[in-house]
Amino acid sequence: MKRPVAGVKFYGYDFTPTPRNKVARDLWTTENAVRRGRAAAACLKQLRADGFIPDVVYGHPGWGEMLHVRDVFPYVHVINYCEFYFNREGQDYGFDPEFPDSDPDGFRIRTENMTQLVSLVAADACISPTQWQKSRYPELFQERISVIHDGIDLDIVKPDPGARIHLPQKSLTLTKADQVITYVSRNLEPYRGFHVFMRALPEIQRRLPRAHVLIVGGDDVSYGRPSGAGTYREKYRAEVGPQLDLSRVHFLGRIPYSDYLRVLQISTAHVYLTYPFVLSWSMLEAMAAGAIVVGSKTAPVEEVIEGGHNGFLVDFFSQAELVESIEHVCESGAGMDEVRHASIRTVRERFSLRDECLPCQLDILGVSTASVRRDGVTEPVTSALP
Structure with a gap:
């Protein structure tokens, strides 16, 4: 269960993963991402039927949830959180000789990215938390990726000599x-x-x-x-x-x-x-x-x-x-x-959440850093923050 947040409603979805022994190794990720994407789309369709049309959909493309956002909401502003793109060189694959990958040819690396690529094509903008993570994505998409970290809340995370x-x-x-x-x-x-x-x-x-x-x-x-x-x-x-x-x-x-x-x-x-x-x-x-x-x-x-x-x-x-x-x-x-x-x-x-990262995130999301719209009324954005 998600922790309640004032003014926020949570909608969940469920799906049944395909057992790994029922699908080719190279398609483990893709098969379940497609299932997850269908389940998320069903949830979005219900929201649409209930009269909810979002201005922005922001999500992680790696697991499938973003696959059908454009199909349900053709005109919504879609933003992907580009956390990690799989590559054969310069990353985790083959890095530690003590733990060799079960696929010595690394062929599965390309198929790991398939559903993410489909989501990237449909996105208006993307965010990566670090420059290195952005650099792992194909050059074709990098110009659409802004580097903005999730942010560290320095009101909470700070030195305490008495700890x-x-x-x-x-x-x-x-x-x-x-x-x-x-x-x-x-x-x-x-x-x-x-x-x-x-x-x-x-x-x-x-x-x-x-x-x-x-x-x-x-x-x-x-x-x-x-x-x-x-x-x-x-x-x-x-x-x-x-x-x-x-x-x-x-x-x-x-x-x-x-x-x-x-x-x-x-x-x-x-x-x-x-x-x-x-x-x-x-x-x-x-x-x-x-x-x-x-x-x-x-x-x-x-x-x-x-x-x-x-x-x-x-x-x-x-x-x-x-x-x-x-x-x-x-x-x-x-x-x-x-x-x-x-x-x-x-x-x-x-990496300060409030001074650096959040204002940049809101700018990409298309939300004014000075105000947000609620039920036709403009309110200070700080009222929307936890």
């Missing part, structure tokens, strides 16, 4: 005064470098005997494929667990957003590793919260972090570089203040 995390099971409270190394991912998996981080932990602990490690994330798989037997957390705990001081390694699982923010606010060094893939909000939120990011030297991260200026960059596969950078950040104390301030400033100047 603390209490771990009752260990009778432990951690604050900004402690050495705290953080790692966050929606799920703990290779796409976000979990295997690299876990294998580096024994040496990190050896060099930093006072440091505590907070690991946030679930045991599902958001990207890539399952580990086979058990979860990736279980797999790498079994691999390196005997070398760890588990009294200083804390797996928090999935936690409420308020607790997650406190984790970032007390962080000394925040580890963000990723394949060349979609950039996580968590990296920008860590920067905004005052953590020093040690990130992978991969294109999405390099677009934001300049090594030594507003964070630090390491080779994704180099445990040695990761260990040395984390040690440097944790042992530098106030010597990191300039980097921390530059990190916060980067998010404020480029």
Whole structure:
């Protein structure tokens, strides 16, 4: 269920996915995107029958929902959220030799994009959150894509010197005064470098005997494929667990957003590793919260972090570089203040929801940044914001 928002009605749709064993591997995504598109179209048709004609339809083209918007509403302003376009080179495919793709020829990469391409053809405008994500799309479409990030709400995500995390099971409270190394991912998996981080932990602990490690994330798989037997957390705990001081390694699982923010606010060094893939909000939120990011030297991260200026960059596969950078950040104390301030400033100047991103989004959507129309009455746009 969606959280209620004043003045907003939610309409849902349902569809039955095709079992993977009933369709060719190259058509898994396309088959279910077509089904999803039909289901979304049925919902749109019902809205039309009820007398609702939208001015703008804004949606993600990757899953099929945008396929039939033009068929139901021929004259609506259609905008696509261009998050990720699959390519054989320079991205996640073939990046990590430890996890080779099940399709060595990469033929499925082209079919992964089929329904997205149909939606792109029908769009009036598109938005990508980063320049790198835009650059992954065919040049034919790039001139129609504006780079506007979703935005970080800096009224909420900001440093808090008084933040603390209490771990009752260990009778432990951690604050900004402690050495705290953080790692966050929606799920703990290779796409976000979990295997690299876990294998580096024994040496990190050896060099930093006072440091505590907070690991946030679930045991599902958001990207890539399952580990086979058990979860990736279980797999790498079994691999390196005997070398760890588990009294200083804390797996928090999935936690409420308020607790997650406190984790970032007390962080000394925040580890963000990723394949060349979609950039996580968590990296920008860590920067905004005052953590020093040690990130992978991969294109999405390099677009934001300049090594030594507003964070630090390491080779994704180099445990040695990761260990040395984390040690440097944790042992530098106030010597990191300039980097921390530059990190916060980067998010404020480029990714602020209210000052930068939202006004640009509203402009693309065709909504005045000064006002919105409701029932024929013009009201300040701020009244429409959460």
